[in-house]
Amino acid sequence: MINNNKISVENLNKTFPKYPVTVEDKNWIYGIWYCATSWQKAGMFGQHPSNYLKRLVALFPNCKRWLHAPSGILPHGNINNRLISTVDLVSKAPGCPEFISCVSRLPFPDETFDIIETDPPYAEKYEKVYKTGKYPRYRARDEFWRVLKPSGYLCWLDIRYPAYSRKKWKLIGLIGIITGFERVTRILSIFQKLDLND
Numbered sequence: 626m627i628n629n630n631k632i633s634v635e636n637l638n639k640t641f642p643k644y645p646v647t648v649e650d651k652n653w654i655y656g657i658w659y660c661a662t663s664w665q666k667a668g669m670f671g672q673h674p675s676n677y678l679k680r681l682v683a684l685f686p687n688c689k690r691w692l693h694a695p696s697g698i699l700p701h702g703n704i705n706n707r708l709i710s711t712v713d714l715v716s717k718a719p720g721c722p723e724f725i726s727c728v729s730r731l732p733f734p735d736e737t738f739d740i741i742e743t744d745p746p747y748a749e750k751y752e753k754v755y756k757t758g759k760y761p762r763y764r765a766r767d768e769f770w771r772v773l774k775p776s777g778y779l780c781w782l783d784i785r786y787p788a789y790s791r792k793k794w795k796l797i798g799l800i801g802i803i804t805g806f807e808r809v810t811r812i813l814s815i816f817q818k819l820d821l822n823d
Contacts, residue, residue, distance in 0.1 A: 655798060685778060688707070696723075729764035743779070766794075
């Protein structure tokens with residue numbers, strides 16, 4: 626069992642009893658989440674899949690300080706007893722994001738967050754739609770490591786399994802995210818921050 630009171634596969638499965646279970650085995654988390662989405666209804670291209678964030682909250686019930694970067698139209702503030710900060714390069718709705726900044730230069734002190742959730746543009750065409758330019762994957766990962774608390778979590782939603790430094794991160798889970806017919810399957814890669822002194 627993953628030895629940390631901030632993550633709970635048991636709570637996730639209890640919160641979503643009608644869905645196929647997410648499995649924790651040999652210090653590894655895996656599963657398939659069907660999270661249907663219709664960005665046309667929300668008017669937001671490439672939005673998070675339906676109930677994806679609710680599942681993350683259930684998986685990390687004791688993480689109180691969250692960062693969404695880039696955030697899109699996600700809200701910020703004290704939500705369900707969690708302090709949510711949002712960062713994006715552009716504002717897509719009134720009040721969102723809380724901070725206008727690039728993920729390669731986050732406006733936070735070291736070791737601020739329990740968990741970071743990122744869902745970067747998947748291809749150059751999406752970067753043009755969002756008008757953000759190329760997503761700085763490697764610099765973002767370094768900044769995420771800097772602002773995460775010791776043993777904090779990085780949840781990276783993407784169409785690929787991202788490269789990472791095994792000195793800085795421990796991969797603890799891979800979850801497939803299916804959003805509907807003829808759509809690209811996404812991968813939720815879950816990393817835990819490692820102490821460089823260990």
